Amino acid sequence: MSELHQAEDIKQLTERVREQNYFFSLLKQEINKAIIGQEYMVDRLLIGLLGNGHVLLEGVPGLAKTLAIKTLADAVQGEFSRIQFTPDLLPADVIGTQIYNIKENDFSIKRGPIFANFVLADEINRAPSKVQSALLEAMQEKQVTIGDETMPLPKPFLVLATQNPIDQEGTYILPEAQSDRFMLKCRIDYPSLEDERLIMKMVASSHQPVIRPVISLNTIVEAKNLINQIYLDEKIEKYILDMVFATRYPEKYGLADLKNFISFGASPRASINLAIASRAMAFLKNRAFVIPEDVKDVAKDILRHRIGLSFEAEAEEVTADEVVDRILARIQAP
Known part of the structure; x- marks a missing residue:
């Protein structure tokens, strides 16, 4: 095209x-x-x-x-x-x-x-x-x-x-x-x-909404069907995949110090849902295309419950949100 x-x-x-x-x-x-x-x-x-x-x-x-x-x-x-x-x-x-x-x-x-x-x-x-x-x-x-x-x-x-x-x-x-x-x-x-x-x-008011x-x-x-048509550039797709793969293989993305904190990374559902949620966020912002900020806005919501933390992370009080923050800071947005 x-x-x-x-x-x-x-x-x-x-x-x-x-x-x-x-x-x-x-x-x-x-x-x-x-x-x-x-x-x-x-x-x-x-x-x-x-x-x-x-x-x-x-x-x-x-x-x-x-x-x-x-x-x-x-x-x-x-x-x-x-x-x-x-x-x-x-x-x-x-x-x-x-x-x-x-x-x-x-x-x-x-x-x-x-x-x-x-x-x-x-x-x-x-x-x-x-x-x-x-x-x-x-x-x-x-x-x-x-x-x-x-x-x-x-x-x-x-x-x-x-x-x-x-x-x-x-x-x-x-x-x-x-x-x-x-x-x-x-x-x-x-x-x-x-x-x-x-x-x-x-x-306290007597007039409840x-x-x-x-x-x-x-x-x-109808809006759900429209969400799937919102444009997602290949660079944004790679950005999403890099983010998810960094939870599985942090050492490959210059985040070797996170490896001991992660017992298992995010599943393929994370990639799928991150793409869908980014499209939905773009829709709510009146856009027909996804930008990196849309992905960043929903990244924690998609990833925080899909990252398994190790005993070492619990001992050092490292949270899943902190892991996602480190990944967002490291992966370069397109």
Whole structure:
């Protein structure tokens, strides 16, 4: 393809991106009526939604994690369900089960709360691995198998899981296979003083914000299809691959001192999701092409839960975010 034709294609694509992005601007405005001071979290939710991925939120209680996805569901007129993960939860409580019907002398399927557009898996690390694994097929294949029947999940389908980083009693570590299914892992921090002042006033007010639907589920599906068309230059592709491969073979990228801190590097899902999330970030910024800053903006969210830290890293209190920072500083952006 010539540079002229490529430029014309990007110009046409930019017009389509701007048309679609208008609806997502309305969506963000609607969500921000109820969610104050958490723009980072809202953007990552939208990236997960656009990228057909799932989001793992880590933060102390009271940071509006539950309210955020409930507000998102209301603003798109999607079906919302919440699953409170506890040690006594069973897989059937998540995906559903077969129930024997005496009158018909046959089994019927009772669907679980996983059959919704937006599913909140609250405190996912409080349930044992048997229950966590019940989510695997749903998150990866967008379907659920109960007995001998396989049923597709509604579109769009987004799992938002939360975990509390400070209360570790009675919790279970997420298996690597489970955490790798999450497109993004986001660390949520406290709001600023001024934002918290606004939150106090809003809660004390008798006029609570009413969230109205501003975008249809069909529009979201159309935007998802558009994301895959956003231009990703070969140089950006190499930048993404170098970043991921530096987590596996740091010595080849002049980061030999990181080798002792990494027990295993990021999986191929990291490369795939980094490309998708970068495209979604470009879309939210009203662009039809990806720039290095888009990749940098989402790099920690994509990589932090896919890098296995060694005992030496834990002993020296080296975090996955610090490893990603070192890699970002070392890999030259195009």
